[in-house]
Amino acid sequence: MSGHDHGHGHAPSHSASHAPMRVNLHIWRQSGPCDSGRMVAYPNVACSPDMSFLEMLDVLNERLQERGEEPIAFDSDCREGICGMCSLTVNGTPHGPRKGTTVCQLHMRSFNDGEEIFIEPWRAAAFPVQKDLVVDRGAFDRIIQAGGFVSVRTGGCPDGNAIPVPKEEADQAMDAAACIGCGACVAACPNAAAMLFVGAKISHLRHLPQGQAERKRRAQAMVDQMDQEGFGNCSNYLECEAVCPKEISVKVIAEMNRDYLSASLTREERKADAGGAG
Ligand code: SF4
Ligand code: FES
Numbered sequence: 001m002s003g004h005d006h007g008h009g010h011a012p013s014h015s016a017s018h019a020p021m022r023v024n025l026h027i028w029r030q031s032g033p034c035d036s037g038r039m040v041a042y043p044n045v046a047c048s049p050d051m052s053f054l055e056m057l058d059v060l061n062e063r064l065q066e067r068g069e070e071p072i073a074f075d076s077d078c079r080e081g082i083c084g085m086c087s088l089t090v091n092g093t094p095h096g097p098r099k100g101t102t103v104c105q106l107h108m109r110s111f112n113d114g115e116e117i118f119i120e121p122w123r124a125a126a127f128p129v130q131k132d133l134v135v136d137r138g139a140f141d142r143i144i145q146a147g148g149f150v151s152v153r154t155g156g157c158p159d160g161n162a163i164p165v166p167k168e169e170a171d172q173a174m175d176a177a178a179c180i181g182c183g184a185c186v187a188a189c190p191n192a193a194a195m196l197f198v199g200a201k202i203s204h205l206r207h208l209p210q211g212q213a214e215r216k217r218r219a220q221a222m223v224d225q226m227d228q229e230g231f232g233n234c235s236n237y238l239e240c241e242a243v244c245p246k247e248i249s250v251k252v253i254a255e256m257n258r259d260y261l262s263a264s265l266t267r268e269e270r271k272a273d274a275g276g277a278g
Contacts, residue, residue: 021048021114027040045063051108053103074134086182091117095243122183143197148205216259
C-alpha cells in the first residue's frame with residue numbers, strides 16, 4: 001500500500017473551478033494473461049474537473065482510437081457505486097484517494113492540474129490480469145457458490161413482515177450486505193486476503209433468521225473455498241477496511257472466524273463420534 005491518506009480532510013484543488021485541467025497518466029498495459037505488461041505514459045490528457053475518473057478514461061480511449069491505437073481495457077458497469085465492477089488502483093490505492101468511494105464515483109476535481117496519476121489493475125495472485133486493467137474475479141463467484149446463499153430447502157418464502165428481526169440484528173445484516181464484491185480489500189491487503197469480503201457475506205446471513213439453518217456449513221464451505229482459491233491469511237493490517245468503498249468493518253472477520261471455529265469443532269465431534277461407533 002502507498003502511504004496515502006484515505007481521503008480524510010481531502011482538499012481538491014479544483015473544487016471551486018470548472019476550468020479544464022490536464023493530467024499526466026501512467027497506465028498499466030498488458031495485451032493478455034501471458035504478457036508480462038508494463039506502465040505506459042499518456043502525458044497531458046485534457047479533461048474537465050467535473051468528469052468522473054472513468055469518463056476521463058473514456059475520453060482518452062476515444063483519442064487513442066482516433067489515432068488508430070488500441071484502447072485501454074478496464075471494467076465498469078453501473079458507474080454509480082453499486083455493481084462492484086470498477087477495479088482500478090490509483091496512485092497505489094484501490095479505488096483511489098477518497099474514503100468510501102468507488103473509482104467510478106471519483107471525480108477529476110479530486111486531483112490537481114498537472115498531477116501524475118498511476119493507474120494499475122488489482123494486484124493479487126487469485127485475481128489474474130486478463131488485459132490491461134481488467135482482472136478475473138471469478139474466485140469471488142466460486143466462494144459465493146460454495147455457500148453464500150440461503151438454500152431453497154429451508155422452505156418457501158414467507159411474508160418478510162411475518163419474521164420479526166431485532167433492529168440491531170437487521171442493521172448489522174444490512175451493513176454487511178453493502179459489500180459490492182469489488183475486491184479492493186484483496187488488492188489492498190499485503191497478504192491478498194479475502195477475509196473482509198467473505199466475512200461480509202457470512203455476516204449478512206448470520207444476522208438474519210433465514211441464515212441460521214446453514215450458518216456453520218456456510219462458514220466452513222466459504223472459508224475452505226477461499227483457501228483453495230489462493231487468497232492469503234489475515235494478519236490485521238486493516239488495509240482492507242481502509243480502502244473498502246462500502247466501509248465494511250473488520251468485525252465481520254471476527255464473526256466469520258467465530259462461525260468457522262464453531263463449525264470445525266462440530267465437525268471434529270462428528271468425526272470422533274463416527275470413530276467411536278466404528
Ligand atoms: S468488503 Fe468492501 S472492498 Fe471488499 S469486496 Fe466488499 S465492498 Fe469491496
Ligand atoms: S462501475 Fe459499478 S461500482 Fe463502479
